[in-house]
Amino acid sequence: MESRVEDIVIVGAGIAGLATSLGLHSLGIRSLVLESSNDLRVTGFALTIWTNGWKALDTLGIGNILQQEHIQLHGNVTTSLLTGQQTSTTALATAM
Structure with missing residues (x-):
């Protein structure tokens, strides 16, 4: 087995x-990234x-690539598991 020297070893x-390695x-x-799965x-x-996550991805230089593939969430609806009735609605502002 070839011996390598890395500055940082990342587990997972x-x-x-992967973002840390990038x-x-x-x-x-x-860095060397170790993963237990084959x-x-x-x-x-x-x-x-x-929004802060997108800023971090932009800093890594991959935010624009991922934005081309994503579906923007405009809000969410919470529904009771017991009654099936809608309990709340939240609209999300467009930040991008």
Whole structure:
């Protein structure tokens, strides 16, 4: 096995681990990302990114790429699991 020297070792190739690695790379700092899974898991999910999250992604240089693929949330509706009745509605301002 080849020996490598890295400045930083990041455990976990989830969103936080990969974003950390990308940020370090942009600063010229080498990192090694370790992941316990043998396979890339591509499954359905939802991810909400608030304004400060988009600013962080812009800082990493990937915000504009992700914005081309996202669906903007305009609000949410909360419904009671017991009655099925709507209990509240929240409209979200457009921040982008």
